[in-house]
Amino acid sequence: MTNLFIILMISNMYLLVLSTRNGSLKALWNLEEMCKCKLDYSALVYVNYGCWCGIGGAGEPIDGIDRCCMLHDKCYDAAIDKRECFDVPFEYIDDYSWNCVNKEPICRGNFIVFG
Secondary structure: OHHHHHHHHHHHHHHHHHHHOOOOOOHHHHHHHHHHHHHOOOHHHHOOOOOOOOOOOOOOOOOHHHHHHHHHHHHHHHHHHOOOOOOOOHHHOOOOOEEEEOOEEEEOOOEEOOO
């Protein structure tokens, strides 16, 4: 039931962001697009996966996918430390800059997300 609630909440937030920002993607949507860039499929399959995928995160990643989620969280942390965005709960809707270069998501400043 909790997973269904999270998926519905994410879906509603996605529609809200798209409708209010003319399609500009924000934080959670950046993760979605990063997964599509690197893996060619949706990030939603990783809701509550491993130690880092989903809300929060701690410990040693269980595999490469979980490591990707950890690095995504660390991208937020770096942006927050540099005061480029706000901390929880805003981090889930606050935008950050990245590009997809040769199927590799790269944060602004050339930090490679999926190392």
